[in-house]
């Protein structure tokens with residue numbers, strides 16, 4: 133397993149693999165890897181001859197006042213995890229390698245980014261689409277792997293690949309949870325003990341929503357209000373949003389008459405966490 137920091141080194145390595153007729157999977161990450169990322173690397177290792185993991189805290193997807201500076205970083209730990217899960221190359225660039233002086237081209241998206249995290253984090257998806265497009269151009273993978281925890285991101289990237297005719301298969305992988313239900317996230321490290329306990333309201337609300345859907349509830353307002361009541365009973369929690377959207381368009385719906393995504397963002401203290409379920413997975 134190798135760690136490289138420049139675009140030229142990635143291209144050289146991938147070119148060598150291509151010359152041998154090998155297939156390549158890409159797992160884009162912002163590092164501080166956990167079992168959720170490990171499951172993406174496992175999936176890529178299963179489907180492809182070689183796996184590249186990008187490990188880059190992308191500054192342009194953070195808005196003013198967000199956690200860019202404090203976002204956890206640990207490349208030694210990441211290297212060990214990637215190695216253990218069969219990754220072959222880590223691309224770990226400095227911001228200047230990705231955004232040289234005068235950088236001024238962005239990939240942006242309309243409709244799918246109007247709701248959910250797109251509404252609360254106005255520059256976020258422009259940053260994500262831009263860096264993921266760059267990574268696709270640098271690595272030119274056959275397949276790329278994204279977690280369903282970032283469900284809107286997954287939908288946005290699938291849509292971008294389709295809109296811009298990118299010849300890459302996008303693979304969505306299930307949410308990985310702690311044994312008590314909390315969805316794995318690098319941001320869980322921000323939580324103190326009391327907040328860690330309080331953060332369980334997210335998964336409890338998800339499980340409640342799933343149960344209501346399983347029992348045949350079709351009225352989204354009923355499902356969402358039951359979930360919100362549960363979250364609001366936790367004093368350390370503050371709801372950013374809990375919404376039901378059409379899976380394809382990411383626009384809000386009132387009735388469960390099509391495949392939908394129920395997504396939430398909740399502040400636990402100062403930490404903003406997300407969780408969700410797809411009605412098709414219930």
Ligand code: PAF
Nearest residue numbers: 160161162190260263282
């Ligand atoms: O999901 C993430 O960690 C990031 O948004 C991604 C896709 C690596 C782009 O920076």
